[in-house]
Amino acid sequence: MSTINLDELNDMQYDVLKEIGNIGAGNATTALAQMVNMKVDMSVPKVELVPFSQLADFIGSEEEQVVGMLLQMSGDVDGMMMFFFNMRSAHNLVDMLMGRPITDDNDSDEFGEMDMSALSEIGNIISGAYLVALSKLTNLTIETSVPSMSIDMVGALLSVPAIEFGKLGDKLLFIQSQLGENGCINGYFLMIPELESYDKILGALGL
Amino acid sequence: MGNMIKVGMGDLKACKCPDALTTLGLGSCIGVALYDPVTKVSGLLHFMLPDSTQIRNNSNRAKFADTGIEDLITLMVSMGANKNRLVAKIAGGAKMFATSGMSEILCVGDRNAEAAKKELAARNIRILAQDTGLDYGRTVEFYSETGDYKIKAVGKGVKVI
Numbered sequence: 001m002s003t004i005n006l007d008e009l010n011d012m013q014y015d016v017l018k019e020i021g022n023i024g025a026g027n028a029t030t031a032l033a034q035m036v037n038m039k040v041d042m043s044v045p046k047v048e049l050v051p052f053s054q055l056a057d058f059i060g061s062e063e064e065q066v067v068g069m070l071l072q073m074s075g076d077v078d079g080m081m082m083f084f085f086n087m088r089s090a091h092n093l094v095d096m097l098m099g100r101p102i103t104d105d106n107d108s109d110e111f112g113e114m115d116m117s118a119l120s121e122i123g124n125i126i127s128g129a130y131l132v133a134l135s136k137l138t139n140l141t142i143e144t145s146v147p148s149m150s151i152d153m154v155g156a157l158l159s160v161p162a163i164e165f166g167k168l169g170d171k172l173l174f175i176q177s178q179l180g181e182n183g184c185i186n187g188y189f190l191m192i193p194e195l196e197s198y199d200k201i202l203g204a205l206g207l
Numbered sequence: 208m209g210n211m212i213k214v215g216m217g218d219l220k221a222c223k224c225p226d227a228l229t230t231l232g233l234g235s236c237i238g239v240a241l242y243d244p245v246t247k248v249s250g251l252l253h254f255m256l257p258d259s260t261q262i263r264n265n266s267n268r269a270k271f272a273d274t275g276i277e278d279l280i281t282l283m284v285s286m287g288a289n290k291n292r293l294v295a296k297i298a299g300g301a302k303m304f305a306t307s308g309m310s311e312i313l314c315v316g317d318r319n320a321e322a323a324k325k326e327l328a329a330r331n332i333r334i335l336a337q338d339t340g341l342d343y344g345r346t347v348e349f350y351s352e353t354g355d356y357k358i359k360a361v362g363k364g365v366k367v368i
Contacts, residue, residue: 052215052216052217052255052270053215053216053217053218054215055216061231062231062232062346063231063232063346065361070304148304148305149304150303150304150305150342151361152234152303152343152344152361153231153232153234153344153346153361154232155216155231155232155233155234155344156232156233156234156301156303156343156344156345157234157303157304157344158232158234159216159232159233159234159235159236159255159303159344160234160235160303160304162216162236162255163235163236163255163256163315164315166217166255166256166270167256167262167264168264169264170217170264170266170267170270
């Protein structure tokens with residue numbers, strides 16, 4: 001049974017989780033920047049304990065259409081990892097990767113087969129970079145499933161982790177990192193470990 | 208038209224005519240709308256999991272099909288609905304990500320839809336219409352004035368059931 005109580009995390013534990021978000025997302029952002037050959041900024045990560053009812057407010061509105069990717073983590077750390085790009089960012093990313101000029105008005109919700117496959121590959125690379133960083137930091141083994149991609153309302157996509165963690169409680173602790181705040185790529189990482197995995201992560205870091 | 212009342216994830220609300228109820232971005236969760244056509248008292252439940260008896264931490268009753276439907280009926284009766292006249296419309300229960308490996312987690316949408324039907328049948332509440340399953344998210348609005356259940360999905364337009 002887990003010893004951690006999400007409602008009573010101390011400042012130290014919050015800071016450590018933030019740092020994990022920082023390092024993981026930092027690595028992922030670097031990988032992304034190298035892939036598209038441009039600078040991508042990253043904001044200071046947030047660690048939040050959020051009731052399900054307010055979940056989508058953290059990303060925007062529930063109905064906003066996004067490209068979402070979901071991976072399942074297993075090994076020493078169980079849980080899910082998700083990341084989201086808004087539609088414009090996803091188009092920009094694909095255009096950059098394919099060496100096409102970036103158009104400012106590309107908000108369409110259509111992606112070609114090639115574009116989808118490129119997005120999926122981007123997902124693979126940046127999630128890999130995130131988790132390798134976390135794994136190195138904690139010395140824990142983390143395996144992941146192949147990312148699964150879906151383009152839909154953010155609220156609907158978030159229901160998947162929410163339901164899974166709804167079995168444990170009414171709140172979700174997630175580590176969120178935003179990248180490219182002012183640039184042309186805007187995305188979010190969500191790391192959502194299971195309760196018992198928090199023990200392992202914090203334990204591995206000496207807390 | 209009256210106010211549009213928002214129902215969050217794992218939550219339930221009821222209203223009287225002419226107000227309307229909405230829940231945004233339903234994924235694998237289910238939106239159960241209950242309606243008394245005579246008094247026009249309406250209720251909407253956005254539940255997440257099929258069965259409260261399978262889960263240890265089940266204090267939030269609106270999170271589950273069984274306890275959520277029970278509580279919604281109680282709330283609506285307290286607002287003047289007649290339990291025997293209630294009818295239902297349901298939507299949601301999508302499979303948001305298609306992949307192998309995580310099948311148990313991802314099939315919760317189907318299990319939720321089954322649970323909703325089972326719990327409604329157990330209370331003799333007829334399902335007038337449904338829009339469940341498939342692989343896309345839905346935003347729903349229930350209008351107490353007409354009993355219309357409006358369903359919006361990305362790239363799929365609007366339909367009324």
